[in-house]
Each structure stands twice: as C-alpha cells, then as structure tokens.
Amino acid sequence: MSWFDFSKLVAVTSLIFFGGGLIYHYYKTKQLRFPADFARPKGSYKIGVIYSFTIGMMPWVKESTRKHWIAYLRGVIFHIGIFIGIAVLILNLVRVNINSSFVKLFAIIVGLGAIMGFSGIFMRIFEKNLRKISTLDDFISVLLVSLFLTFVALSLVNLKFSSLMYFTSGLTFFYAPVGKIKHCLYFFFSRFFFGIHLGRRGIVHKYTEVLYGE
Amino acid sequence: MANNGVVNKVFEVLEKQLNQPLKTALEVCARCGICAESCHYYVSEPKLEHVPAYRAEQLRKIYRRKYNFLGKHFPSIVNAEELDEGKFDKLVEMAFSECTLCRRCTFNCPLGVDTPLVMRTIRAMATAAGKAPEILVMLADSAIAKGENPEIFKEMFIQQISELEKELKELTGNPHATIPVEKEGARVLYVGLAGAHTIIPPAVIFNEVGEDWTLSIYEAANYGVFLGDVERARKIAKRIIDEAKKLKVQEVVIAECGHACAALVWDAPNWFGETFPFRIRSIVELVAEYIQKGKLNLDPEANPEPVTYHDSCNLARTGGIFKEPRVILEAVVKDFREMNPNGIENYCCGGGGGLVALPEYYEKRMKAGKPKAEQIRKTGAKIVAAACENCKLQLGDLNNYYNLGVEVKGLVDLVANAILYKKKAKVILS
Numbered sequence: 267m268s269w270f271d272f273s274k275l276v277a278v279t280s281l282i283f284f285g286g287g288l289i290y291h292y293y294k295t296k297q298l299r300f301p302a303d304f305a306r307p308k309g310s311y312k313i314g315v316i317y318s319f320t321i322g323m324m325p326w327v328k329e330s331t332r333k334h335w336i337a338y339l340r341g342v343i344f345h346i347g348i349f350i351g352i353a354v355l356i357l358n359l360v361r362v363n364i365n366s367s368f369v370k371l372f373a374i375i376v377g378l379g380a381i382m383g384f385s386g387i388f389m390r391i392f393e394k395n396l397r398k399i400s401t402l403d404d405f406i407s408v409l410l411v412s413l414f415l416t417f418v419a420l421s422l423v424n425l426k427f428s429s430l431m432y433f434t435s436g437l438t439f440f441y442a443p444v445g446k447i448k449h450c451l452y453f454f455f456s457r458f459f460f461g462i463h464l465g466r467r468g469i470v471h472k473y474t475e476v477l478y479g480e
Numbered sequence: 481m482a483n484n485g486v487v488n489k490v491f492e493v494l495e496k497q498l499n500q501p502l503k504t505a506l507e508v509c510a511r512c513g514i515c516a517e518s519c520h521y522y523v524s525e526p527k528l529e530h531v532p533a534y535r536a537e538q539l540r541k542i543y544r545r546k547y548n549f550l551g552k553h554f555p556s557i558v559n560a561e562e563l564d565e566g567k568f569d570k571l572v573e574m575a576f577s578e579c580t581l582c583r584r585c586t587f588n589c590p591l592g593v594d595t596p597l598v599m600r601t602i603r604a605m606a607t608a609a610g611k612a613p614e615i616l617v618m619l620a621d622s623a624i625a626k627g628e629n630p631e632i633f634k635e636m637f638i639q640q641i642s643e644l645e646k647e648l649k650e651l652t653g654n655p656h657a658t659i660p661v662e663k664e665g666a667r668v669l670y671v672g673l674a675g676a677h678t679i680i681p682p683a684v685i686f687n688e689v690g691e692d693w694t695l696s697i698y699e700a701a702n703y704g705v706f707l708g709d710v711e712r713a714r715k716i717a718k719r720i721i722d723e724a725k726k727l728k729v730q731e732v733v734i735a736e737c738g739h740a741c742a743a744l745v746w747d748a749p750n751w752f753g754e755t756f757p758f759r760i761r762s763i764v765e766l767v768a769e770y771i772q773k774g775k776l777n778l779d780p781e782a783n784p785e786p787v788t789y790h791d792s793c794n795l796a797r798t799g800g801i802f803k804e805p806r807v808i809l810e811a812v813v814k815d816f817r818e819m820n821p822n823g824i825e826n827y828c829c830g831g832g833g834g835l836v837a838l839p840e841y842y843e844k845r846m847k848a849g850k851p852k853a854e855q856i857r858k859t860g861a862k863i864v865a866a867a868c869e870n871c872k873l874q875l876g877d878l879n880n881y882y883n884l885g886v887e888v889k890g891l892v893d894l895v896a897n898a899i900l901y902k903k904k905a906k907v908i909l910s
Contacts, residue, residue, distance in 0.1 A: 291507075295500055295503050295504065295507075296500070298498060298499050298500045298503055299499040299500065300499065300500045301499055301500075301501065301750060302750065302753070303749075303750060304749035304750050304752070304753060304754055304755045305745060305746045305747075305748075305749040305750065305755075306745075306749070306755060306759060306760075308799075308800050309800065318592065323590070328587065328588045328589075328590070329517075329518065329588055329821060329825055330514045330515065330517065330518050330588035330589070330590075331514070331588075331590065333517060334514055337512070337514060338514070338590065341512065341590070393513070394528075395513055395516060395528050395531055395534075396511075396512075396513045398528050398534070399511045399513055399528070399531060399533050399534050399537060400511055401511070401557065401558050401559045402556065402557045402558070402559075403550065403557050403558045404510075404511055406557070444549045444550055445550065445557075445558075446510065446511075448507065449507065449508050449509070449510050449591070452504050452507045452508035452591075453508060453591055455500065455501075455504040455508070456504050456505070456508045456591050456592045456593060456594070457591070457592050459500070459501045459504060459592070459594065460586065460592030460594070461592075467746065467798065467799055467800040468800035469796075469797070469800040469802075469824060
C-alpha cells in the first residue's frame, strides 16, 4: 500500500469513526427523558424552531453579536470553512472532480477558515477571561480543525498536499467525537430546545420585536 | 473535606435531573465567552466569576469527570474535577447569589446554551443536600403548611378582605364594588400576593369591567421554584390548582409576579403532568385584553409624569409578555419612555432568582443592579413601572441605593389610577 493510499484509508476510517461517534452521542442523548410540555402554548413551537435556526442566528439579532460582530464573523467564516473543507474531503475520497471554477473559490474560503481558526487560538491565549475558561480540549480541537483546513486549502492549490490533508483529517475526525467538536451535534439539540421555548411562549411571532428608546 | 453523604446525594439529584435539555446544556458550550457582557453581574463588575460560561463550567467539570470519556480517562484535557463538599459549597454560593436565572445569557448565546438550567440544577442539588439558603426553605415550607391547613387562617383572611372591600367601595364610589372570595363558578380566579397592594388595584379594574371574578385565599408566590425543588414547588402550586378546580373557574389570573406567573403558567402543568381545564395567565395579559377590547375607560392624564417600564425577566424572556405591558402603558400614561435595551433584551434588575428574599446578599444584588439603575437614570423617568413583585422590591432598593429619585409602581396601580382619575375619585397611589 502506498503512502497516499494509506493516508486515504486513515481519512475514510476516521470519517466513519466520526459519524459513528455522533450517532452514539445522538442515541445516548435521545435515550434520556424529553420533558413533555403540558402548558398551553402562547405561540407555535414550529415558528420558534425555524426562527432559532435562521433569523435567530443572524448577527444583528443578539446584543452579544452586535457588540462583538468581528468575533462572531470570525466564527462564522471558520465554520463555513469547515463545511466546505469536509465537502472537499468527501468529494476527494469518492473521486469526484471539483469544477475548476470552484477550486480557487473553495481554496480561498477554506484558507480563510483556517486563518480564522488560528486567530481563534491566539484570541484564547491573549484574552484573559477566554484563556481562563478554556480547556486543553479547546486548543486541541481548534488546532486540529485549523490544520485540517490548512491542508484542504493547500491540496486545492497543489495535489501534493493531499496526503497531509487526509492525515490531518484523520487526526481531527478521530478526536472529534470525544472532544469539544461534538458540539456540532449538540448545537442542533440546543437551538431546537431554545426554539421551542421561543415559539411556545410567544416570544417569537413573525420575528422578535425589540423596542428601543431614544 | 470530603463528605460522601453530600456528594452521593448531589450525584443522585444530577442523575435524576439529567434529561435531554440538561445534557445538551452541559455538552454544547464552546467556551467562546461571548456571553460575558450579557450578564448584569459582569456588566457591573467585569470579572471572570461573572462570565456565565465560567459559572456553568463549574458544574460541567464535575459532570465530565463522571460522564465524559476524556473526563474519566484524561481529566486534565477537559479540566474535569472530582466533587468534594468544599467545592460543592462554592457551587451553591454561586448558584444562589451570582445568577438570577434571568436567561439573558441564553438569549445572547449563538448556541443557545441554557445556563439558567445548569444553575437551577445546582440549586436542586443544594436543596436535596440541605445546603440551600434557610430563608427560602422556610418560606416554601410555610406556604406548604398553609395549604395543608387553610381553615386556620381562612376566617381571618375573609375578615381582612371585608375590610378591604369597604376601602374599595370608598375609593371607587361604587357601593356595589366587591371582592368575592371562593365564589364557585366565577369566570376568573385572581391569585394575589401578600399585602393589600396586590388586591385593591386589580379589584378596582375587575369591578370597572364587571368581571365575574373571585379572589384566591392563597398567595401566588412559589419559593420552591427558587430552590429548584420540584416537589416543594408542586405542593405550593397544588393549593391554587385544587382551588381553581374546586371553584370550576375558566381562568386563573396571577398577580404581578414574574416567578409565580412563570411557575403556574409554564411549569405547573408539567409538574402535574396534565393540561389544566382552565387557562392560566398574568393579570398584565388580561388587562391588556380589556384595553384592546375597549372595556376600560382610561385617562392617561391621570399619570402625567414620565414613566419607564422594567421588563421582568420571568415575564418577558420566560413568558413572552413584553407587548402587553406596552399596550397598557400607552393607554394609561402620558409620557412613556423606553429603557435601552428593553423587552426580551432588558437587563435583570438584580433581584431575581429569590435574591430579594436573602438579606445576606444585599450588597451583591445592589452591585448587580447597577446596570438597571443606570438604565433608569438615563430615561429621566419619575416613575418606574414593573409587573413583578420581586422586581419592584429590588427597584425600590436600587432607588435608595443609587439615589434615583423615582417612584416604583405596578402596571395595575397605574391602570387603577387612570380609572379612578376618570371617575374623579380619590387617587390611591399618591
């Protein structure tokens, strides 16, 4: 087996492990009680959930993201980079050629994602409160993902980086289900529960109305 | 330091409470720290201990040691820690004195992390381990005792109400104005709080619209909620639920009280595992409905001074009641000024989560209320309206502490004032 094929095998195995890990966490969570709600609703939970995953994620909706929009934007670019990075990895593994007009665009987005990831590590080191609430897991997770994105971006520019992309993806996806990266699953649970709260209690109607003084 | 009895009890409660939302709240946080400035404690005193993510992390560390793969085998990677009694005491102090369960951090979190749920879990653990503040336990238990032996105080209560009824007749100039108690088949069961101030203004309103109502012999306050103790909270709520069922009312209306409203409207049906055969809502919602239906004849000239409104966290972020107060205020005051921010983004007054009842934390809650005090000052209002008893108490204290020079009133006080002004009767709220 060549070095390249071995790296590919590592990537495939890690992706299967990652998927299996998320399914495990999903079922472990679903096994727990989901508290039934007998209270008479003031609004529709469906509207709340839709809001929670759409408008509710917009930076202008929350005071925190309005104030810290640069940090939020950093996170958004990082995560967009991750989605595209994973898509590129999977397309490579199933030997689907990416249209040449998208290659550069994807390389830029994933590369930006990597930069945002590394800058996140620096933020954690230099911002006092952030450093103190961080765990080693936070640094490992962000570092692994940032390295993975770096090599995805480089492999889009030059195929000789493909083996490194596969190896770093292997490290990342083997670590993901045990570390903080599993929040990619709990994000959906969390926003879903928050959406139910917003919807059933009539906090969100068509959109959340916030009134401002002079 | 180690006390296995306490630690075992604490884990027993955690195990029992661990449902999908709690596990999610314990797993999802990415520790981005963006929640920091959403907390009024942090705004008034920006230190690490006041970052919501840090606070929730204190329970997560314990949780990870027991439930997480890395926490069990490589604890230093995820800062997992064994629990001992000393650490638990610190957790308890934090959960009861440094978080008012206002949900502002949840609303500001990109992931929607339910930090108040984590804090409520710590409170539940503390109560089960006998570490909750004694005053809260005592208040909850005395409410339960009252429900077990209502006959002891009922006669005296009815006598007091008949005195209030005389006062009501005088105020309204209406010899037929009444405060019915335990009237079977009434449409509305109104549940007040301790003190005539939560009975007279609503009575003025109910008599004005000709509502078919009756007064509950119980108080709406539920200290079991602050303890995170579902069993106590259920027993306290049961008194009112049973009374409403016995009287066959169509609607239970709660006095201006944020936590009582949240408890009875949103939690009680789940404690009992049933949808009640009557509607439960806040008096704020009912009065707003009266206004929208044109049932009340109000004159804003009765309240000419600038008024601002403080959104109770339990009413706005927990109960979705942030439009109704504005419907009321637009109808009864001449000069309404919004705080900034307001509605679901409003700052907690600092008295929530039962803090107002705990004198040992007076200084802490005054500090935590600083952002609210500044908000009020900026409006230039002379009256601060609020629809929550605990908020009103805290706002009154903030008024004295920060020399705000305002008067704190309830929404129903302003409505009753507008009714009485129109009638050219004596104004009760001077």
